[in-house]
Amino acid sequence: MKLLTRTTLIFLLYASVVAGVGSFVYYSLIHKLYYAYVDRTLSRRKLRVQKALRLYLHSPTDLAYWHQLDHNVEFVPLRALPARRSDQFSIRPMFNELTGQQQPYRQLAVPVVFQQRPYELQIRLSLLDTQSLLLRIVVAGAGLFGVLGLGMFGLQLVLNRRLWQPFYTLLEQLQQYKLNRNQSITLPATPVREFRELHEAVQLLLRQNQRVYRYQKEFTENAAHEIQTPLAIMRTHLDLLVQAPGLTEEQAGYIENLMGVTQRLTHLTKSLLLLAQLDNHLYFPAETVDVAATVRTQLAQLQHQLAARSIRLETEIAGSVPMRIHRGLLEVLVSNLLVNAIRHNVAQGDLVVRLTPEALTVENTGQAQSLQDAGLFGRFHKATDSPAESAGLGLALVLQICSNCGLPLRYTYVAPGRHRQQVQLRLSSEEG
Structure with missing residues (x-):
């Protein structure tokens, strides 16, 4: 109200x-x-x-x-x-x-x-x-009082709307405000001192937030450059070492371990940078993307992992599910859901992927207990059956992307030992 x-x-x-x-x-x-x-x-x-x-x-x-x-x-x-x-x-x-x-x-x-x-x-x-x-005297008095009351009510309503119009204008601008667009907040001329003081306080708060946002954005960009460049150099040198003549088996083992650590650091860095961008509400331009095509592409890229663990894949994918979303975020969302379902699956287990215009559902076999209260979507959360290369950020990224894009995410434990992740797509599709 x-x-x-x-x-x-x-x-x-x-x-x-x-x-x-x-x-x-x-x-x-x-x-x-x-x-x-x-x-x-x-x-x-x-x-x-x-x-x-x-x-x-x-x-x-x-x-x-x-x-x-x-x-x-x-x-x-x-x-x-x-x-x-x-x-x-x-x-x-x-x-x-x-x-x-x-x-x-x-x-x-x-x-x-x-x-x-x-x-x-x-x-x-x-x-x-x-x-x-x-009775006539009382009715006349009551009528006069009623006319006076209604008149005061109507006058107050009109005056309030006029007097509060600057506030609603300011509120509308704040609702549409984006830090990354460097918008200015203006207040219509008003004789109300409280509204002018509110405008000044909002301006000061926004200037502080813009300054913090610029610092974080610069830090994120610098971190992306300063961290990824040394990692790329390390990967290049390690590749050269592998091809060097006279390499012993022991040395090759050390190099292979270093390449695994480097790959894990690269993945961790990209995940942390993407989380930082999502936390800072950076602008991700939306476009019309076919979710069905993205799901098929990601499944094709994961065929080797599925075969390595003898996981039975069952798919039910609609022909085409268009929606407006940032393509890169959608790819990360689908990829992390599928990779998480494969990593935490059991050998010779099941993976069910269903896609309808309303929802994307990924269901896999796994631990015979619910993970509802186990911090499933927490950052750096790693289950007991997680492989060493897992950074514990996959589902945290999924949750953050769903939150930023307005896609409700729900986890359900389906006994015995079946876990289901479901992303609602209808809401975002309608908004687009």
């Missing part, structure tokens, strides 16, 4: 709670104020009625006549004056002749004495439209 969306949802939730509670409080307050107004009106009318009792009314017949003229004023005879003398307000439902229905009245009841006879003076005020009036 985006920060703006989360913030907006929090504000919206807060506004909803405030609107609900506020409407209830607003209704209660209006209700209380309205009843206070009605009670004051009844109290004033009581004073006028009491004044009329003293000045204008002379007999109980006048009281009955008044009630006939105004049904909201009634004198109810009492046997005796009650102990209470304070005004008593209440809600009284009564039949309304105009509407023909029961309706609520607000009533003020107070004891009075007229011509030395006790009465209860009852003054009423109709509340027929009170609930409707209060």
